Amino acid sequence: MRVALYARYSSDQQRAASIEDQFRLCREHAAREDWEIAGTYQDAGISGASQILRPGIQKLVRDAQCGLFQLVLAEALDRISRDQADIATLYKHLKFAGVPIVTLAEGAISELHVGLKGTMNALFLGDLAMRTRRGLRGRVELGKSGGGLCYGYRVVRRLGERGEQVKGDREIDTAQAEVVRRIYREFAAGISPRAIAKKLNDQGISGPAGKLWNDTTIRGHVRRGTGIINNELYVGRLMWNRQRYVKDPATGKRVSRLNPESEWIVTDVPELRIVGDELWQAVKARQSEIADRLVNLTEAAQAHHQRNRLNSARRPKSLLSGLVFCGCCEGPYSLRSVDRFACSSHTSNGSCPNKRTIARSELEQRVLAGLKNRMMAPEAAAVAMRAYAEETNRLNRERRANADGWNAELVKVEKQIRSIIEAIKAGMFHVSMKAEMDALEARKADLTNQLAAAPQDKPDLLPSISSLYARKVAQLTEALNHPDDRPQAAAALRSLIEKIVLTPGAKRGEIDATLYGELGTILNWTKRQVVGPANKNTPGAGLTGVSLSMVAGTGFEPVTFRL
Template structure:
C-alpha cells in the first residue's frame, strides 16, 4: 500500500510544530500497518475553508497520476473544513481509486463526508460568529476591532492570566504628522497623485513599507479605506461597514457593503489626529470630485463578481523594462509607465501609441510564426509530443485489452466452480461484477480511437493558414471572431517589455509561440483514462531548454 500523508495547520494555530506532530503520528500509524510512504504534503498557516492550497492541490494532482493508493491525515478537518470541498475531494480521490484514511475517523466513507462535513461547516460558522462577537465587544469598549491603521501603533500588553490584551492603539506621532500633511495638501487642492509623488521623493515609507500610490491616499469612500476616509483620524471607530463572502469559483474573499444601520460607531477621542474642520473640507472636495465624474459619465459602477474581458488587445501584458511596472493609458491614444506617472519612482517617461504597439507586435508575430526555422522546431516538438501520446495511448489500449482477456479467464474459472458444486450465490455475484467491468472496458475501447499519426500530411499548410487566419480575424468586422482571435493571441504572449531607447520604445515580446496553436488532429478519447480531457495543445513552453525564447522587435 503506497501512502501519501497530508498535514495542515490554520492561521488560528500558528505553530510549525503542529505539522511535524501530524507527520509523526501518521508515520507511526503507517509503519504499524506496513504501508509505504511515498510523499508528504503540507500547508502552513492556511485556512481549511478552501481547497486553493498548494499542498492539497499537489496532492490531488499526484493522485490522478496514480502515485499512491491512500491518503493519510490526522483528521478530516485537516483536509478541508468546507462541506462542498471535502465532498469534491472525496469524489476526486474515489475517481482515482485512492482511499482516504484519518487517525480520527478511520477509512473515510460517504457517511463521514456527509456528517463530518456538516459538523466542520458548522464549526467554521460558529468560529466566525464568535470572532465577530469578540470584535464587536472590543469596538464597543473603544478598542480597534481589526488590523492596525496608518498613524497608530499597536499597544502590546498582557492581562493577569498572561493572555494578550487585543485592540489597544496609541498615536504614532511621526505617522500622524504625515496624515495631517496629506489632509492639508488635499484640502489645498493637490491631487492624490501629486501628494504621493512628494512623499516618495522625500523617502517617506507608505503604510505597506513600500512606495505611496494615489489609491493608498484616495481609497474607496464607500468601504472606508484609504488615508482620506479613515474616520479614526477624527476619533471614531466604524466597524461592520462591510462583510466578506467567499467566491465559490476562486476561493477568494469578496467585500459586500452592509446597511448603514448595521454599522457600529464608537467615539475614541484619545485617538483623534485631525480637527473636524480639516476633515469636513476634505470630504467636501471628495464630494465635488465625485459629482464631476458623474456628470462626465465616468462614475464607477459597482458590480458583483463581474469578470470582464481585457479592454484592449494587450491589456495587462505590457511592462516597463526600467521598473517592472505595467503600462497604462495616459490619454485616449497613448500608454506609458504607470509607476512613473502614479508614484514618481520610475524615470521612464517615453510613451507609445496603443495602435502602433498593437500593429508592431501583430506584424512581428505573423512574420515570425511562419519563419521556416521556427516551424521546423515546431514540427520537432510536435512529433515528440505525439510520440509520447501514442506510447501512452497504445499502452492504455493494450492494458484494457489484457484486462478483458483476464476477465474472460476468471469467468471461465467461476463457471467450472459452479459445475463442480461451488457456492452458486457467491460465485454468481462475482460473475455479475466481472461482467459489468467487462462492459465498461469494452465501452472504453469502443470509444477510444487509435493514437494519431506522427505528422499530419498537410501540417505546414494548416499551420500557416491558422496563423494568417488569426491575423485576418483581428482585422475583420465579425465581433465574435475578433474576440476569439484576440483571446488566442493573448495566450501566445506572456508579456511585452517596453524599453526606452533614445526617446523611442523598443519592444521585446516573450511567450510561447508554438504551444497555443491547436494543430493536432482531433480524436474522441486518445488512450488516456476513460473520460479524460482531450489534449489539443501539442507543444508546450519548452521550445528550447529554459523555456520559449523572446523575440526582440525594434
C-alpha cells in the first residue's frame, strides 16, 4: 500500500515544528501497517478555512489523479481543512481517483465524517471569529490596539499587576511622527503622493514595515480610512470595525467590505495625536479638490464612451494581467493610462529606472504569435513527446513489476488453498486449518482487488501531438476574437504561460519581451481529451474542459523564448 502523508499548521498553532510532529505520528502509523510512504505534502502557516489557495493540497489531488499513491494519511480531518464545502469537494475528488482518506483521529473517512466533522469545524470557525472580535472590541474601547501597528508608533512592552504581559499599548515614535507630519505638509502644499514617495525613497527613509514608499501607501482609500493621509489615529481617534473581510468562494481570497457607519467603533486617544487639526483639514480640502476633478474627468470619459459605444463594446479585457513582470526590478507590470503596460515600481514610487511602456494590444499580439509560431514548432513538440514517453515508460515498468509480483503471489496462494481443500477431502482436519484458510482467502481477495484496481499501461507516444496542438492553438487564437468564447479561451491561454518579462531594448523606446512557459503544462493541455460544442466549426470548439494545471511531469524542462 503506497500512501501519501499530508500535514498543515496555521496561525492557531504558531509552531512550524507542528508539521514534523504530524508527519512523525503518520510515519509511525504507516510503519505499523507496513505501508510504503509515496510522498509528503504540506502547507505551512496557512489557515484551514480554505484549501483553494493551498499549493500542497492542490498537488496532493493532482498526484492522486495520476495514481502516484493509493491512500491519503493525515493526523486529523481538520488538518486537511475546516471548510465544510472544501472537505466535501476534496473527498469527492479523491473518491473519484480511488484514493481513500485515513486519519489518526477519525480512522477511515466516510460521508458521515465529512458531514458531521465539516459542520463541527464550520461552527468552530464561526465561534472563534465571534470570540476574537469580542476580545478585540474590548481592547479598542480601552484605547488599545485592535491589531497591527501603524507607522508613527511603537509597541510599549510592560507587565501588569500580576506579572502578565500587557498587550495593545503603544506610543509615538518621534522620528516616524516627523515623517508623517512632513507627508501631510507636502501633500497639502500640492505635491503628489508619487513625488512624495520618490523623495522619501531617494533620501533612504524606510516606509511602513521597512519597505519602500509608494503612492498608494500615502494616498490609500478615503472611505476605508487606509493610507497615511486618511489615518484618523494621527488626530487622536482610534477607528475599528470600519470594514470586514469575507472569503470569495471562487478564489478563497479575502475581500474587504465597508461596514455601515453605525457599526464603527471610535475611541478618543489624544495621547497618540501626531497631526494638528489645521493640517488635517488642509489635507482633507485638497482631497476634496482632487475628488471633484476626478468626477469631472469621469463624466467626460463616460460621455466620450457614449459617443463611441461600438468601439467600447469591442474593447477586450486584458488577457495578461498578473503575468507581466519587469526585467529590471522583477516587480509587476500593470495596466496604466491609455491601455499601456508600465512597471508598477517606476510609476508608484520611482524606485525602478525602467520607464518603458508597451500597448496592451501589441503585447497580446506578440504573445499569441510566440505561442503559435514557437511553442508549436516541431522541436518543441519533439522534446515534450520524448519526456512524456520516458515518464510513461517508467510508470509502466513500475505497474508491470507490481502486477507481476501480485500475480505470482496469487498463484502461490491459490495453490495453498487447493492443498488444504485436498487435505480436508482426504479426511484430515485441524482447527488451525480453518484459521489458515481464512487468512489465505483474505489475501486472495486483497490481491485480486489490487490487480483489478491497477491502472492500465498508457501509450508510450502521442504521434499526433504536433497536429493536435497546432489545431488547438488555431482554435484558441480564433476564439479570442469572439466575445462569447473569450473568457474560456483567455483561461486556456493563461494556463500556458508562467510569466512574461519586459526589459528595455537597445534602441530608444524599444522593449524586449521574454515568455516563460512549461512544456509539461503544454503537453497536458494538448493531450487532454475534451468535449466542445456540438458544432465543431464554431470558434472555441474543443476548448471546454481545457486543463489549467501548471504542474510539469517528471523530465519536463521550462521553455523560454523571445517574443
